[in-house]
Each structure stands twice: as C-alpha cells, then as structure tokens.
Amino acid sequence: MSIKVAIVGGGGRVGSNAAFALQCAGVVREIALIDANADLAAGEALDLLHGSSIMGNQIITSGTAASAADADVVCITAGSRRKPDESRLDLINRNVSIFKSILDDLRANNLRRDAIILVVSNPVDILTRMAVEYLGWPAQQVMGLGTVLDTARFRSMIAADQQLPPAQIKALILGEHGDSMVPIWSTATVAGFSLTSLLSANKQNELFTRTKGSGAEVIKRKGGAGYAVGVSIAEVIHAIALDTNEILPVSSQINGPYGVRGTCFSLPTVVGRQGVVKVHEIELWPKEVSSIQASARALDETWSKLA
Numbered sequence: 509m510s511i512k513v514a515i516v517g518g519g520g521r522v523g524s525n526a527a528f529a530l531q532c533a534g535v536v537r538e539i540a541l542i543d544a545n546a547d548l549a550a551g552e553a554l555d556l557l558h559g560s561s562i563m564g565n566q567i568i569t570s571g572t573a574a575s576a577a578d579a580d581v582v583c584i585t586a587g588s589r590r591k592p593d594e595s596r597l598d599l600i601n602r603n604v605s606i607f608k609s610i611l612d613d614l615r616a617n618n619l620r621r622d623a624i625i626l627v628v629s630n631p632v633d634i635l636t637r638m639a640v641e642y643l644g645w646p647a648q649q650v651m652g653l654g655t656v657l658d659t660a661r662f663r664s665m666i667a668a669d670q671q672l673p674p675a676q677i678k679a680l681i682l683g684e685h686g687d688s689m690v691p692i693w694s695t696a697t698v699a700g701f702s703l704t705s706l707l708s709a710n711k712q713n714e715l716f717t718r719t720k721g722s723g724a725e726v727i728k729r730k731g732g733a734g735y736a737v738g739v740s741i742a743e744v745i746h747a748i749a750l751d752t753n754e755i756l757p758v759s760s761q762i763n764g765p766y767g768v769r770g771t772c773f774s775l776p777t778v779v780g781r782q783g784v785v786k787v788h789e790i791e792l793w794p795k796e797v798s799s800i801q802a803s804a805r806a807l808d809e810t811w812s813k814l815a
C-alpha cells in the first residue's frame with residue numbers, strides 16, 4: 509500500500525464513496541478526508557475507520573487542508589451538485605470561486621512538488637484547466653476525471669441492454685464530461701469483435717442517449733452519483749499508485765491531438781505515477797474527429813467567458 513490520498517470534499521457523497529472504493533480495494537496506504545464541513549468529514553472517516561479491522565491496514569483520517577501537504581494524490585470533489593435540469597457548464601459560476609479558494613488553501617499548505625491533482629468537481633474539464641493555469645504546475649501533474657465515469661456507464665449500459673459481460677465491453681466516451689461528449693463507436697468492441705456489427709445505428713443512438721442522460725437520471729432518483737463515480741475515481745488513483753500506465757479517458761490539457769490546443773478534456777491517456785504520461789491520437793471516423801473538435805470549441809467558449 510504505497511500512497512496517501514487526500515480527498516477535498518471528502519465529507520460529500522462523491523468524496524466519501526471514492527474513499528470507500530479506495531478502502532475496499534486496499535491499494536492505497538492512507539486516506540485523508542478534508543471538507544468545509546469538518547464534522548461531516550470526521551463522521552465519514554470514523555465510519556470508514558470502524559471497518560478497517562475487516563478491510564485492511566489503511567490509515568484513515570480527517571482534517572484541514574494541512575493534511576493534504578504530504579499527500580501523493582489530492583482528489584478534489586468539493587462543490588455543488590448539478591440540479592436535474594441543469595447542464596454541467598451551468599454549474600460553473602457556482603463552483604469556480606469555491607475551486608479557486610481550495611487551490612489557494614492547498615497552495616498555502618505547500619503540497620508535495622510531485623503530487624498529482626485529480627479534479628472531480630464539475631464542470632470538471634473547465635476546473636481541470638483552471639487547476640493547470642491557476643496553480644502553474646507542470647500540466648502532466650493535473651488531471652480531471654473527465655469521461656471516465658461516462659465511459660463506465662456506457663460500457664455497463666451496453667452490456668445490460670445486450671446481456672453481455674460488462675468487463676468485456678470496450679467502448680469509449682471522449683471529449684467533454686458534459687453536453688458535447690462524444691461516443692466512439694469506431695473502436696468499440698466486445699471480447700475483441702466490433703460492437704457496430706452487433707448493434708444497429710438506432711440501437712447505438714439509443715444506448716448513447718441513455719448513457720448521456722443517466723447522470724441526470726441518477727440525480728433525479730437519488731440526489732447524486734455515488735458508487736460508480738467512486739469506483740471510477742479509484743480506477744484512476746490505482747493507475748497512479750501502481751504506476752500501471754493504464755490508458756484511461758481522463759481529462760488533461762491537450763496540445764496537438766486533433767488540432768486541439770490548450771483545452772482540457774478527455775482523450776485516451778496513459779496514466780502513471782507521474783500523472784499524465786502520454787495522450788494518444790487514435791484513428792477515428794471523420795465524424796468522431798469533428799465532434800471532438802466541436803467539443804473542444806464548446807469548452808473553449810465557456811473558458812473564454814470566465815476571464
């Protein structure tokens with residue numbers, strides 16, 4: 509158990525579910541929950557700690573931003589939740605000022621120079637770019653959850669609909685974690701063969717539309733996403749902790765692929781102990797490339813409104 513993870517927003521639903529996913533996996537050494545609501549973070553940490561005699565020898569604590577100082581990964585889940593009919597980008601005005609104050613707090617507490625920042629709060633691609641530019645850190649040390657959760661949902665929903673084993677579905681969502689996300693059917697497979705040979709164009713559209721709407725559906729039915737986002741966060745943190753070089757659709761600052769420059773969003777990205785190791789520019793259908801470029805333009809437009 510190698511690394512310490514600090515979760516800022518760890519008292520909230522996403523942060524505490526991520527902490528539980530990390531506890532269940534037993535890969536990381538230490539989990540520190542930080543939250544503006546200190547009691548809530550302390551309560552979540554205590555609840556997790558009560559299970560540690562069953563789950564494993566991890567250190568589980570709660571505290572202030574000072575407890576992020578020696579963290580290897582700082583995962584930021586603090587912020588407001590999206591309302592059912594609100595786009596993720598509409599959240600921007602509510603979450604930007606919270607996010608900047610968190611970055612200020614972290615900076616004041618002298619994070620490790622090699623720490624990796626994992627942004628989860630929405631709008632995740634905009635806040636990831638803000639973390640890169642506001643902190644002035646090497647861009648490779650900053651990533652966002654991006655479309656990791658959307659990709660997990662997409663695979664799981666294709667599998668459920670087609671009665672296929674979920675872990676054998678390989679299908680990506682790229683671009684923005686939000687309205688302009690792009691389904692990638694050109695490379696989608698199950699057990700090594702093409703999913704487009706199995707699914708009609710109508711079925712493909714239906715499955716993507718359901719995937720895209722499923723975040724809002726979870727919010728409407730239970731208040732907010734928890735378990736699936738928790739395991740998605742754990743998937744990324746484990747790639748960092750174990751230096752696996754796993755290729756994940758995290759959000760990072762793109763400089764070159766598909767002609768995109770400066771935007772943070774999701775492309776197939778090699779993730780390891782140094783953070784973003786490499787971004788792949790894979791061969792896609794022309795309409796997928798143009799949708800990815802449109803997604804970058806949508807994000808750039810929002811970004812330009814921030815200044």
Ligand SMILES: NC(=O)c1ccc[n+]([C@@H]2O[C@H](COP(=O)([O-])OP(=O)(O)OC[C@H]3O[C@@H](n4cnc5c(N)ncnc54)[C@H](O)[C@@H]3O)[C@@H](O)[C@H]2O)c1
Pocket residue numbers: 516517518519520521522523542543544545548585586587588589590603606609610627628629630631632653654657658685732733737
């Ligand atoms: N990227 C993704 O795939 C994804 C998926 C689901 C949710 N989210 C986002 O995650 C965020 C959290 O969602 P949630 O459901 O856990 O909300 P939540 O309200 O349950 O938790 C948010 C927590 O942040 C804390 N907080 C607020 N300001 C803070 C500050 N300055 N410092 C420290 N803590 C602070 C709150 O006290 C609260 O405990 C939202 O922005 C949501 O949109 C992202």
